[in-house]
Amino acid sequence: MSQHPLTDITFESFDLHPRLLSGLNAAGFTRCTPIQALTLPVALTGRDVAGQAQTGTGKTGAFLVAVLNRLLTQPAVADRKLTDPRAVILAPTRELAIQIDKDFRNIGRDTGLTSALIYGGVDYEKQRDALKAGCDLIIATPGRLIDYLKQHVFSFNAIEAVVLDEADRMFDLGFIKDIRFLFRRMPPREQRQSMLFSATLSQRVLELAYEHMNEAEKLAVEADNVTADRVRQVVYFPAKEEKLQLLIGLLSSVDAHRSMVFVNTKIAAEKVTRALERQGFSVATLSGDVPQAKRERLLGKFQKGEIEVLVATDVAARGLHIPDVSHVFNYDLPHDAEDYVHRIGRTARLGAEGDAISFACDLYAMGLPDIEKYIEQKIPTASIDPQMLVAPPPRPRAQAAAGNTADEAADDARNTAGPPKKEGPSRSRGPRSQGGRGERREGERRDGRRGEPRGEARKDAPKPVVAEAVAPVAQADATPAVTNGEAPRKRRRRGGRGRNKRREGEAMNPAVGAGGDNAAPAHGSERKPRREHAPRSERTIPTAPPGPVAAESSPPKQGFFRRLVRMFTAR
Numbered sequence: 315m316s317q318h319p320l321t322d323i324t325f326e327s328f329d330l331h332p333r334l335l336s337g338l339n340a341a342g343f344t345r346c347t348p349i350q351a352l353t354l355p356v357a358l359t360g361r362d363v364a365g366q367a368q369t370g371t372g373k374t375g376a377f378l379v380a381v382l383n384r385l386l387t388q389p390a391v392a393d394r395k396l397t398d399p400r401a402v403i404l405a406p407t408r409e410l411a412i413q414i415d416k417d418f419r420n421i422g423r424d425t426g427l428t429s430a431l432i433y434g435g436v437d438y439e440k441q442r443d444a445l446k447a448g449c450d451l452i453i454a455t456p457g458r459l460i461d462y463l464k465q466h467v468f469s470f471n472a473i474e475a476v477v478l479d480e481a482d483r484m485f486d487l488g489f490i491k492d493i494r495f496l497f498r499r500m501p502p503r504e505q506r507q508s509m510l511f512s513a514t515l516s517q518r519v520l521e522l523a524y525e526h527m528n529e530a531e532k533l534a535v536e537a538d539n540v541t542a543d544r545v546r547q548v549v550y551f552p553a554k555e556e557k558l559q560l561l562i563g564l565l566s567s568v569d570a571h572r573s574m575v576f577v578n579t580k581i582a583a584e585k586v587t588r589a590l591e592r593q594g595f596s597v598a599t600l601s602g603d604v605p606q607a608k609r610e611r612l613l614g615k616f617q618k619g620e621i622e623v624l625v626a627t628d629v630a631a632r633g634l635h636i637p638d639v640s641h642v643f644n645y646d647l648p649h650d651a652e653d654y655v656h657r658i659g660r661t662a663r664l665g666a667e668g669d670a671i672s673f674a675c676d677l678y679a680m681g682l683p684d685i686e687k688y689i690e691q692k693i694p695t696a697s698i699d700p701q702m703l704v705a706p707p708p709r710p711r712a713q714a715a716a717g718n719t720a721d722e723a724a725d726d727a728r729n730t731a732g733p734p735k736k737e738g739p740s741r742s743r744g745p746r747s748q749g750g751r752g753e754r755r756e757g758e759r760r761d762g763r764r765g766e767p768r769g770e771a772r773k774d775a776p777k778p779v780v781a782e783a784v785a786p787v788a789q790a791d792a793t794p795a796v797t798n799g800e801a802p803r804k805r806r807r808r809g810g811r812g813r814n815k816r817r818e819g820e821a822m823n824p825a826v827g828a829g830g831d832n833a834a835p836a837h838g839s840e841r842k843p844r845r846e847h848a849p850r851s852e853r854t855i856p857t858a859p860p861g862p863v864a865a866e867s868s869p870p871k872q873g874f875f876r877r878l879v880r881m882f883t884a885r
Contacts, residue, residue, distance in 0.1 A: 319347065319348065319371075320345040320346065320347060321345060321346050321347070321348060321351045322345065323345065323346045323351040324344055324345050324346070325338050325343065325344060325345070325346065325379070326344075328354055328355075328358060329358070330358075330379070330383050331382075331383055331386040331387055331425075333386065333424045333425050333426070334379065334382050334383055334386060334421070334422070334424075334425055336424045337420075337421045337422055337423050337424045337425060338379070338421050340423065340424070341420045341421050341423075343375065343421065346372075347371055347372035347375070347376075348367070348371065348372075348535050349365060349367040349371045349372055349373055349376055349533075349535050350372050350375055350376045350379070352365070352533050352535065353365050353376045353377075353380070353509075353533050354376060354379060354380060356531055356533065357376070357377070357380035357507075357509060358380055358383060360384070360507050361507070361529075361530075361531060362503075362507060362508045362509065362523075362527045362528050362529065362530035362531065363380075363509045363510070363530060363531055363533060364509075364510045364511075364512075364515060364519075364520070364523045364527070364530040364531065364532045364533070365509070365510070365511045365512075365533045365534070366511075366512060366513070366514065366515045366532075366533070366534035366535065367511070367513070367534070367535040368513055368535075368655065368659055369513060369656060369659040369660075370659050371535065373479070373511045374413070374414055374417050374479070375417065375421070376511070377403070377477045377479070377509050377511060378414070378417060378418055378421060378422070379421070380475075380509065381401050381403070381451070381475050381477060381509075382418075382421070382422050382425055382427065384401075384474065384475055384507065385400055385401060385425075385427055385450055385451070385474070385475075386425060386427070388474065390472060390474075391471070391472040391474070393471075393472075394471070394472035395469070395471075395472070396447075396448040397445060397446055397448055397467065397468045397469070398468060398469055398470075398471050398472035398473075399430070399449055399450060399451060399452045399468060399470075399472070399473065400450050400451065400472055400473065400474050400475070401450065401451045401452070401473065401474060401475040401476065401477075402451070402452045402453075402454065402459075402470070402473060402475075402476050402477070402496075403451065403452070403453045403454075403476075403477040403479065404454060404455070404456060404459075404476070404477065404478050404479065404484075404493065404496070405453070405454070405455055405479050405480065406455070406456075406479075406480050406483040406484050406486075406487050406489060407455065407480075407483070407487075408433040408434065408435060408455060408606060408609075409609070409613070410479065410480060411431060411432075411433050411453050411454060411455055412431065412433070412610070414453050414479065415429060415431045415453045418451065418453065427450040427451060428448070428449045428450050428451070429449055429450065429451040429452070429453055430444045430445055430449040430451070430452050430453070430454075431444075431453050431454070432444075432445070432452060432453070432454035432455070432458050432459050432462065433454060433455045433458055433606075434455065434457055434458045434606075435605065435606030435607075436606055436607075441458070441462075442462060442467055445462055445467045445468045446467060446468075452468075456484075456489045456492035456493060456496065457489075457492065459496070460492055460495060460496065463496070463499065470496075470499050470500045470501070471501070473500050473501055473506055474506055474507065475506060475507045475508075475509070476497075476500060476506060476507070476508050476509070477508075477509045477510075477511070478493065478508075478509070478510045478511070479511050480511070480512060480513070481510050481511065481512040481519045481522065481523075482512045482513060482514050482516060482519055482652065483512075485518055485519070486650075490518075490522070493522070494522075494525075494526070497526040503526060503527055503528040504528055508526065508527040508528065508530065510522070510523050510527065510530065513652065513655060513656060513659075514652055515532065515534065520532075544667050544668070545642075545658050545661060545667075545668050545669070545670045546667070546668070546669045546670070547658065547669075547670045547672070547693050547694065548669075548670075548671055548672070548693070548694050548695070548696050549671075549672040549673075549674050549682065549693045549694070549695055549696070550671070550672070550673055550674070550695075550696055550698055551674050551675075551679065551695070551698075552673055552675055552698055553675065553676070554675045554676060554677060556698070556703055557645060557673050557675055558585075558586065558589050558706060559703040559704055559705050559706070560673065560698060560702060560703055561575065561586070561590075561643060561645060561673070562589065562590070562593050562704040562705075562706060563701075563702040563703055563704040564643070564671060564702065565590070565595065565623065565643075566593075566704060567702070568641060568669075569640065571619070571622065571640055572616070572619065572622065572636075572638055572639050572640050573622065573623050573624070573639070573640060573641040573642070573643060574623075574624050574625075574626060574636075574639055574641075574642050574643070574657075574660050574661075575623060575624070575625045575626070575643040575645050576626060576627070576628070576642070576643065576644050576645060576646070576648070576657050577625065577626075577627060577645045577646045578627070578628075578646040578648065578649070578678075579627070579646075580601045580602070580603060580627065582645065582646060583599050583601050583625045583626070583627060584599060586625050586645060587599045587625050589706040590623055590625070592706055592707050593704075593706055593707065595622055595623050596620070596621050596622045596623070597621065597622065597623040597624070597625060598612045598615070598616065598621045598623075598624055598625070599625050599626070600612060600613070600624055600625070600626040600627070601626065601627045602627065612624070613636070616636065617636055617637070628648065628653055628656075628657075636660060639660050639661045639668060640661065640668060640669065641661065641668065641669045641670075641671065642657055642658050642660050642661045642668065642669070642670045642671070643671050643672075643673075644657060644658075644670070644671070644672035644673060645673055646673070646675075646677075646678055647672060647673070647674055647678035647679070647681050647682060647685070648681070648685075649678075649681060651681070651684045651685045651687070651688035651689070652688070654672075654685045654688070654689070655688070655689065657670070658670035672693070
């Protein structure tokens with residue numbers, strides 16, 4: 315205990331409840347850390363606190379002592395129901411909520427207070443029954459807690475104290491709307507004590523404190539007392555292809571009995587895990603896709619020393635109390651400078667020393683100046699000796715013959731150019747009539763209608779006669795034919811020429827239908843120049859041919875739409 319950055323202030327110097335003090339002594343906590351010595355004098359009086367300190371400095375013990383002492387010394391609300399909790403502690407991640415519950419059971423073993431641990435990924439009905447049975451303290455993540463609150467499993471009517479841990483992480487994970495939802499359903503801020511703790515008291519965190527807290531007092535631990543100063547930091551500048559070899563070489567050369575390797579993506583975590591397993595390391599992966607039961611089991615094995623290396627994304631970077639972590643490797647530099655502080659905070663907890671080794675490759679080296687500006691110090695650099703690069707062993711022959719595994723195929727697809735192909739059934743390659751593109755046909759390419767000649771022969775060929783298509787209409791509504799020797803009257807060109815003729819009931823002249831005015835001239839003949847349209851008043855009205863006229867039935871009466879078209883087209 316002497317190596318920890320503890321102050322001379324003891325817990326016995328505070329007016330704590332005897333049962334709480336007994337639990338602290340049984341857990342081995344006698345003196346306060348800097349954040350505890352700074353916040354407890356204010357929090358024990360019932361005032362609101364906004365505390366800033368790095369992870370591993372005892373923030374959890376600070377607000378647990380304040381909350382438990384209030385519940386033991388202050389009477390509950392008069393009309394409190396069995397299902398109404400007296401205090402609630404909100405955490406951004408399941409791992410942090412589990413850790414807070416463990417600390418509560420450790421120091422509150424003699425208090426007689428009960429707690430309910432609420433978070434997603436586990437049995438829903440079991441947690442529901444725990445809330446219905448009643449508890450004094452709820453330790454929860456926001457999402458699952460809101461589900462039970464909307465179902466009226468419990469209420470916040472008897473809340474006396476509320477704690478928001480890792481407030482900056484709440485913003486990063488998008489929980490700020492849920493936090494405001496919960497605050498608005500609690501008693502007014504004047505009737506409850508609120509405490510907020512964060513690694514950084516940024517502007518958005520302070521705005522949240524001023525909005526939902528009652529004149530909170532801002533308390534921050536100076537930089538000389540945070541654990542980051544006890545971490546030996548170094549940065550290497552490897553190429554992207556050398557990062558894995560450098561990691562294996564460093565893990566093999568140093569006494570990394572309990573190390574954490576942080577990456578930015580799940581694909582990188584799986585790639586590093588496979589390489590370290592082939593090298594003989596006992597390694598496990600901790601990412602957002604790992605089920606909750608397996609995650610807890612892996613963390614337990616890592617804390618017991620059964621797993622040497624834990625490859626993790628930032629889901630495990632905050633709130634986890636894993637003692638005796640010797641080395642932290644930033645395989646990928648984080649995008650956010652705050653995440654760098656939380657990553658290296660996994661080592662050198664409670665005053666112990668540790669090493670933080672970072673790889674600044676060409677993909678993430680641009681974020682190094684922001685990290686150094688945030689921590690207000692220059693990270694020492696180190697050169698790469700070729701002997702430090704250890705290539706991972708090749709895959710077994712059977713695996714190499716079978717090709718890449720599913721995960722390795724995903725890595726290859728990620729590194730190749732071009733967008734990934736959409737999954738689904740492939741298109742049929744049969745004939746076009748069956749829905750596919752069909753095979754390439756042999757012979758002459760078809761261009762236009764089937765059987766038509768190509769080139770000049772096609773140009774000179776007369777167009778097909780369409781008189782048969784309109785023959786029924788012509789028989790039903792015969793129009794007087796043109797006089798002998800008179801050229802057929804040329805109609806104005808419009809779209810749907812045959813349709814207009816059918817509307818007027820005209821009988822198409824086969825010669826005109828085949829060639830028409832615009833038909834191509836026969837071979838050796840010259841195209842006649844177009845003649846101008848005569849005025850409507852001078853046009854010749856075709857007359858019936860001489861001879862007896864056959865009895866004809868009156869043309870069918872045209873509909874309103876056709877008459878309207880004829881009126882606007884002046885026909």
